[in-house]
Amino acid sequence: MHVVVNAATSADGKLSSRRREQVVISGEDDFARVDRLRADSDAVMVGVGTVLADDPHLVLDDEAYRTDRRENNRPENPARVVADSRARTPLDARILDDEARTYLLVSEAAPRDRLDDLRAHGATIVVAGEDRVDLPAAFDTLEAESVDRLMVEGGGELIFSLFEATLVDELSVYVGSKIIGGRDAPTLADGEGFVETFPELALESVERVDDGVLLRYSVS
Numbered sequence: 001m002h003v004v005v006n007a008a009t010s011a012d013g014k015l016s017s018r019r020r021e022q023v024v025i026s027g028e029d030d031f032a033r034v035d036r037l038r039a040d041s042d043a044v045m046v047g048v049g050t051v052l053a054d055d056p057h058l059v060l061d062d063e064a065y066r067t068d069r070r071e072n073n074r075p076e077n078p079a080r081v082v083a084d085s086r087a088r089t090p091l092d093a094r095i096l097d098d099e100a101r102t103y104l105l106v107s108e109a110a111p112r113d114r115l116d117d118l119r120a121h122g123a124t125i126v127v128a129g130e131d132r133v134d135l136p137a138a139f140d141t142l143e144a145e146s147v148d149r150l151m152v153e154g155g156g157e158l159i160f161s162l163f164e165a166t167l168v169d170e171l172s173v174y175v176g177s178k179i180i181g182g183r184d185a186p187t188l189a190d191g192e193g194f195v196e197t198f199p200e201l202a203l204e205s206v207e208r209v210d211d212g213v214l215l216r217y218s219v220s
C-alpha cells in the first residue's frame with residue numbers, strides 16, 4: 001500500500017491550538033490540492049482525536065472528481081478510515097453518513113456493545129491489536145479490501161505512529177503564514193517522539209501556494 005501523509009502546519013509547526021479545535025491554516029488553493037489528493041486515493045484516514053476535535057466529513061468537494069471516479073467504476077468518494085482503539089467515534093459523527101464507506105480500526109479493548117452500535121450506524125469494523133490499533137496489521141486488512149493508495153490527514157498522534165511503524169511513503173506539509181504557539185498544541189508528529197534514530201526525508205519539491213509554502217518529501 002502507498003501511504004501519503006498530508007497536513008497543514010503553522011510556521012511554528014502546530015496543527016491546531018492548545019484547545020485542539022480546528023484552525024484553518026490552508027488557503028483556497030491548498031484546500032483544492034487536498035481535494036485532488038483525496039480524489040486520487042482509495043481511502044482517507046484520520047485518528048479519532050481528529051474526529052472528536054473537527055468532526056471532518058472526508059468526502060470530495062469537487063463534483064467533477066466524483067463524476068470522474070464514477071466513470072472509472074470507482075466509488076464516488078474514497079473510503080474513510082479512522083484509527084480508534086476504543087471505538088470512541090460518536091454515533092452522530094459526519095464520517096458515519098452514507099456518502100462513503102467507513103472503516104473503524106479498533107483494538108480488542110473496544111467495548112463490544114459499542115462496536116455493535118457503530119456497525120448499526122454503517123461502520124465496517126476492523127479489529128487489530130490488543131490495546132492500541134496495530135497499524136501494520138490493520139493496513140494488511142485494508143489492502144485486502146483494495147485500498148492501494150491511502151491518504152492520511154492527521155492528527156499528530158497518528159502521524160507519529162505511522163512514521164514509527166515505517167508505513168509512510170510520502171509527506172506533504174503546507175506551512176501557513178501564522179504562529180499558533182502553545183507547548184501543548186498538537187504538532188505534525190507528537191506521540192513519544194524519536195530519540196536516537198530519526199526518519200529521514202528526501203525533499204522532492206518546494207512551492208509557494210496561497211500565502212504559504214508546500215513542502216513535498218519522499219520517505220526512504
Ligand SMILES: NC(=O)c1ccc[n+]([C@@H]2O[C@H](COP(=O)([O-])OP(=O)(O)OC[C@H]3O[C@@H](n4cnc5c(N)ncnc54)[C@H](O)[C@@H]3O)[C@@H](O)[C@H]2O)c1
Binds near residue numbers: 020047159161
Ligand atoms: N492542520 C492539519 O492538517 C490537521 C489535520 C488533522 C488534525 N488536526 C488537528 O490535530 C488535532 C488532533 O490530533 P491528535 O494528535 O490529538 O489526534 P489524532 O487524530 O492523531 O488521533 C489520535 C488517536 O488515535 C487513536 N489511535 C489508535 N491507534 C493509534 C495508533 N496506533 N497510534 C496513534 N493513535 C492511535 C488513539 O485514540 C489516539 O488518541 C486536532 O486539534 C485537529 O484539529 C490538524
Ligand SMILES: Nc1nc(=O)c(N)c(NC[C@H](O)[C@H](O)[C@H](O)COP(=O)(O)O)[nH]1
Binds near residue numbers: 024025046050
Ligand atoms: N489541509 C488542511 N488544512 C487546514 O488548514 C486544516 N485545518 C486541516 N485540517 C484537517 C482536518 O482533518 C480537517 O478536519 C479536514 O480537512 C476537514 O475535512 P472536511 O472538509 O470536513 O472533509 N487540513
